[in-house]
Amino acid sequence: MIKVERTKCPSELTEDIKQALTQEYKTSKKNVWNVDYIKNALLEMSNNKCIFCECKLGEESKYIEVEHFYPKSLYPDEVIEWTNLLPICKRCNVKKLDHDTKKEPIINPTVNDPKNHLRMINYRFVGKDQIGKDTVSILALNDSKRLILPRATIGNEIAELLEDLSDLVNEYSQKENLSRKEINKITGKLENLLDSCQCYSEYSATCAYALFGDDNYYLVKEFFISKGLWDPNLQNLEKTAIVNWLEGTVEKVQ
Ligand SMILES: [Zn+2]
Incomplete structure (x- = not known):
């Protein structure tokens, strides 16, 4: 896991579009984030890698999944908020699911520098603090x-x-x-x-x-x-x- 700079919100995602899509999600539960301009912008931000485990996406059937750092089920107002979206792999998505990151924070590599919270020993991630430890266990980073x-x-x-x-x-x-x-x-x-x-x-x-x-x-x-x-x-x-x-x-x- 490395620090990743958050890129600019795609121009297609205007305030009006955001409001409309958030409303649409709330009423229909549709995957409103599942559009190419969002997925491509996220892939560009992370150099086509999963933001957490750093596997390459788009290879060996590891396709991008759009992650809601603050889960959409708990925080529907942030379902299409650019800063809440991250590119991740299926494995990491399955592990994190709807873990409440506001109550029990984990590392968001676009906000926190992982090196402040993690170290590596024998190719295993080890938490330096509570956020680091929770990140390792919730994402099962030592799978x-x-x-x-x-x-x-x-x-x-x-x-x-x-x-x-x-x-x-x-x-x-x-x-x-x-x-x-x-x-x-x-x-x-x-x-x-x-x-x-x-x-x-x-x-x-x-x-x-x-x-x-x-x-x-x-x-x-x-x-x-x-x-x-x-x-x-x-x-x-x-x-x-x-x-x-x-x-x-x-x-x-x-
Ligand atoms: Zn991953």
Whole structure:
């Protein structure tokens, strides 16, 4: 789970339309939110991911479901309120159902930064406070088959890629000068690793946990700095990746 910036309300959803649709929902219970301009705007906001578990939507039959953060059954006036709508997967929707988030709050990633409430240990989310704990239990974020397994698989892939890169860097550290081909090879590998932690990548919080929690990353980074290869592009990629790490920024990566 990562912090997501709430985008602007779609222009189609005017005050008049909102009022009409809210009324329609109250009388007919119709799925008034189930329109393309809302679903597309929500998908764009989250980079086509479930706002909670970060699985990619639209793949492997994981279609977007429009989530009402404050449940529509309890708060019908907010049924079409843009700030109450979130893109989520079926699994998370089934878990959350009509849980009353006003009485027992959970993390809303467009409002709260998950790193203030959650950390990751062994690919499991652990609540740092009550909101974090409630988020983990209500959304069953440590569902082993559907969530822990993909997280561990992706984390292991990152550890292996990082180990390969670290071996290569060790080998290159014996050389006085690196060829352009060698520089491009290690830079490309590091860029790919940092790319997996960006907000648009699936399970970016998990990737950031695997990358920034691994000592090899800091050895590799040190090598890049010592060779004058830690360029603005890499610096920027690290900056936009590290915000998705639940541990946040620590001294050694500044
Ligand atoms: Zn989900």
